[in-house]
Amino acid sequence: MGQKAKTLMVLGTASGVGKSTLVTGLCRLMRRRGLRAAPFKAQNISDNAHLLPDGRRMARSQAIAAAACGLAPEPDMNPVLLIPRRGAGGGGAVGGRAGAPHPHHRPGVRRRL
Incomplete structure (x- = not known):
């Protein structure tokens, strides 16, 4: 069995508390130290x-963190992107591809939940 990758998880108590900013800094630090992240x-x-050249999209914060790691941004780094919109519903992307609104906003789904 091969060697397992070491992992680090960053958690926060709410949105906007700096998790993505901290991760971007850690990615840059690890890259400068010769580590792969x-x-x-x-x-x-x-x-x-963030719109990729092939038309797929992902969260801008993840694209910036990928750049800090010296990597090209890939939607696999952020497989589900929910895009809030004022009023009813919202949009999103799964695997980088724009798709249907969140499942809870489709007619009939709420009844089954």
């Missing part, structure tokens, strides 16, 4: 989407 955020709620 990659950011990952399973789900992000943001209206600041």
